[in-house]
Amino acid sequence: MYDLVIRSDRVLTAQGVGAGSVPRSVPGFVPAAVAITGGVIRAIEPVDATLETVRDVTLPAGQVLQPGVVDTHVHVNEPGRTDWEGFASATLAAAAGGVTTIIDMPLNSIPPTTTVAALELKRQAAAPQSSVNVGFWGGAIPGNLGSLEPLxxxxxxxxxxxxxxxxxxxxxHLSPAELLAAGSEIAGFGGLLVVHAEDPAVLDGSQNAGGTGYLDFVASRPDAAEDAAIARVIDVVRRTGVRAHILHLSSALVLPRLAAARAEGLPISVETCPHYLSFAAETIADGATAFKCCPPIRGAGNRDLLWQGLEDGVIDFIASDHSPATRELKLGHGGDFGLAWGGISGLQLSLPAVWTAARERGLGLDRVLHWMTAATARFIGLPAGAIEVGAAADLVAFAPDDTFTVNVDTLRHKNRVSAFDGASLFGRVHTTWLAGDVIYAFDDSGASPQTPAGALVRAR
Known part of the structure; x- marks a missing residue:
């Protein structure tokens, strides 16, 4: 007797169907019945199999069953800046977007996650409020170098x-000498260094007067800033052996450098974000500070090359870099890009945004889900992001052909600001399950969040 069986004509499974099935070389969509007990997938059977179960759910035509998204780059900002965001609101937004695990960045909370004591404060805040699973990044700053291993x-x-x-x-931020010291220290205990890679000297030399011009803002954070910083990270990897990861790559100029480093065998990975894959500088209006992020959204040709980098495997995966702030910080400076807070609120919309842009390029949903589920889970070493026997039943019913227009007032994150407001997107999340329990359900009357049920997860 199973607790739950979910049936769909399209299940993205990493295994074949039926008893004794073996892993597929490439996950694909098949008709199947996914049987769940105790929050774990126990069997994957033919879609019409007779199975004894407490609950039997058949997804309507047009809905696929997929793994929950694993978003490895989220700024929750609690404690300390909970007016910007918080675990309750961020994880509700995640669940509504088909995200079942988030990894919280060490800033912009106060205190930042740079000590074990600060980490425990975050865990205490997250545990009773979180609708999805939550893990944590630590931070490397000048003041805690030499004491990273306890974290x-x-x-x-x-x-x-x-x-x-x-x-x-x-x-x-870390100076070049401090970055080298951090790399050596982290390599010593087998950890991972993740880097916001913009070079301060290039940024200083590119400063302008700010103002409302979007292209002026892009010019103040040129491709060269990412290129110089990533070259420095690669050098540190080469000298110390540390595993390193480049966060939120916006500049396609750097892709050949990264490809060469990978060909050399250096342990370096890279992500990009939905906003870099969805928008182009040429279409962003002056004064539209909802689009401000660092590094910036660049031109359409650059965007196309980022997509090519994903297809070629130079870019490993996609994460949201959800970095919210209050409306006043984002929009309250008269459209001045020099004064507005830099960050995109996109956690709830990351899956449909990426899927919309991908289908315009003829890419399949299976490719998108690899970049947002299996690849992100593998990056952080969690047994998530797959529908297979023995995996947690973190699942999403997703309708890839449904369309909707984003209304920022209906989004679940705390402050109703998003660069995606007004965008027409494909793909709607209808149901999100965490360990077999519904944590989000959508119907025509709107979103229905369920009782928080997330767990705190740790690196293995």
Whole structure:
């Protein structure tokens, strides 16, 4: 007797169907019945199999059953800046977007996650409020170098460092010498270094007067800033052997450099984000500070090359970099890009946004889901992002052909600001299950969030 059986004509499974089935070389959509007990997938059977179960759910035509998205780049900002976001609102937004696991960045909370004590504060805040599974990154700043291993032992997934000012005083950036020291220290205990890679000298030399011009803002953070910073990270990887990851790549100029480093065998990976894959600088209006992020959204040709980087495997996966702030911080400066907070609120919309852009390029949903589920889960070493026997039943009923227009007032994150407001997107999340329990359900009357049921996850 199973607790739950979910049937669909399209299930993205990493295994064949039926008893004794073996893993597929490439996951694909098949008709199947997924049987769940105790929050774990126990069997994958033919869609019309007779199975004894407490609950038997058949998805309507047009809905696929897929793994929950694993988003490895989310700024929750609690404690300390909970007016920007918080675990309750962020994880509701995640569940509504088909995201079942998030990994929280060490800033912009106060205190940042740079000590074990600060990590415990975050865990205490997250545990009773979270609708999805939550893990944590630690931070590497000048003041905690030499004492990173206790955070690693406490279960953070790695250490974020900035190479240029972060925008908040409590999380200062690392100098070149400090980056080398951090790389050596993290390599010593087998950890992971994740980097916001913009070079401060290039940024200083590119400063302008700010103002409302979007292209002026892009010019203030040129491709060269990413290129110089990533070259420095590659050098540190080569010298120390540390595993390193480049966060939120916006510049396609750097792809050949990254490809060469990978060909050399260096342990370096890279992500990009939905906003870089969806928008283009040429179409962003002056004064539209909802689109401000660092590094910036660049031109359409650059966007096309980022997609090519994903297809070629130079870019490993896609994460949201959900970085919200209050409406006043984002929109309250008269459209001045020099004064507005830099960050895109996109957690709830990351899956439909990427899917919309991908289908315009003739890419299949299976490719999109690989970049947002299996690849992200593998990156952080969690047994998630797959529909297979023995996996947690973190699942999503997704209608890839449904369309909707984004209304920022209906989004679940705390402050109703998003660059995606008004966008027409394909793909609607209808149901999200966490360990076999419904945590989100959508109907024509709107979104129906369920009781928080998320768990705190640690690096293995």
């Amino acid at each position: 690693h032992d406490a279960g953070v997934f790695g250490f974020k460092a900035f190479l240029s000012p972060s925008g908040v005083d409590e999380f200062p």
